Amino acid sequence: MKKLILSLLVVLMMAQSIWGATVSLGILTDTHYYSDPLHETYGGCAYPCDMTYRLTNIQEALDAFETAAVTAVFFLGDTYQDNNTTLSNPDNPNILVNNIGGLEGLLDxxxxTNxxxxxxxxxxxDGATRTEISAASDYYPANGVSGRDDCSTWCADRFDYFYDITGSNIRVxxxxxxxxxxxxTASADTLTWLETTLSDARTAGKKVLLFSHTRLNGADGANCVCxxxxxxxxKIEAAVTAGLTVLGYFNGHCHANLFSPPGTYDTWTAPTTTAIEYYSFNKGYGGTPSDVPSYSLVTINDSTNAVTVTGYGExxxxxASPYYVDCTSGNNNNPGTSSAPxxxxEYTDLMVSQVPEATTINVxxxxxELLSVASGTSGKARTWQFNNATISGSDIATGWALVSGNVYSKTFTTQVKVVIWNGTLLVxxxxATTNVATNKWDWDANVLYVNLGGVSPDTGTLEAGQRAYGLQFRNANYVTTSGPLTVYGCNTSGVVMSDNANSVT
Known part of the structure; x- marks a missing residue:
């Protein structure tokens, strides 16, 4: 996870140029971009570790952010995949400059860009110092930004600065x-600087967004935690106690979606409750060149301080509720809105389980697939609104071969418990295997046999499966379901409540 470089790209735009405006942030995290002209392998890579294609992933996100009329961009760490065997290879001393130049040529x-x-x-x-990075880049550091000097001295040891969003009362x-x-690790100098900068923000009457690379809401040194x-x-919580409004802390590094609202335990074994919202954003690339990038548009209401994250890709x-799911035409790369469900x-259920408020999911x-519903909490129930939706315990099976008489077969490594032909349940x-009787089926040794009286299963819709349930409430509390829902094709029953499920309506 931490072998890959993560860049959290945060893009901010203003919908209005007055306080009380809605500020929009685009976030791209963990891009791990680099070009490896030597095509070396390292760290167990099964292929030449040339991640040039990730520039295309980054470009897709940047295009979306430009469409949103952004006014500022924040890369929050691990923009490049620098490593000792590649970017600092003595056979190619210019590779750091080339990689930084490759991305910055796109940014320009x-x-x-300014x-x-x-x-x-x-x-x-990994293979370069802060001074080398700053010298090679037009974007490290952000010269001319309030609170930041020319990086001639202190930034050799740390990159710390702040930025006031024009037209808002928000300080990053x-x-x-x-x-x-x-x-x-945050150095002693960074801790001192952070304490002073938080105090100065409170004195100036600013609200604060905090950005860094590693997680903070967990046990010291735990999984991807500082x-x-x-x-x-x-330092942060003392500033909050003193009256500073902290809108949230955003980090990358984990290659995972994690959210901790105030007053709750972190999902990754945090030992204490938190005073602010902590967001960990997912990596900004897919596992292969064909995968879509992951990025977010974050909006913050400068009047109400409400924070909304609309995610794309992973x-x-x-x-704010509601979320939307369309199992027929939707895409999990969509943000879950009515126009892009x-x-x-299960993906959506897991996603909304991290939302700390009452939530409605329209389906x-x-x-x-099986929907095993996650719990809400008292006063923050999960409501599943089904709009003539259907859940099937079976999947469509195609690619049949005639093996004997009217019997067709297909490799099916999962033991089949249910077979449906054009809506009719078969026996x-x-x-019987190759001697299956008409309108019956058999499964043996990872092969499914069906006899439809001389008709190939590929000429209609044959569904096969072994899921026991379609909708399961297991240890589920504070959940409400409503609207017309059809459940069929399950081995045991369509809907089941088990293991202390209560407050389910």
């Missing part, structure tokens, strides 16, 4: 949590 083509900011990630500096504070020891996270949190959405029930289409003919 956008309208927000409002781009970077936070340092651990992999940005960016600080370095990839110092030594262990590369996931080694001295508790010390950093102490990035979750944390936005998600496709998966339509034919869904071929099992145990042990």
């Amino acid at each position: 083509t956008y309208s927000f 409002k781009i900011h970077f936070v340092l990630g651990n992999h940005d500096k 504070i960016i600080f370095d949590t990839v110092n030594t020891p262990g590369y996931e 080694n001295n996270a508790s010390a950093v949190r102490t 990035q979750y959405s944390y936005h 998600k496709a998966g029930l 339509s289409g034919l869904c071929r 099992e003919d145990p042990g």
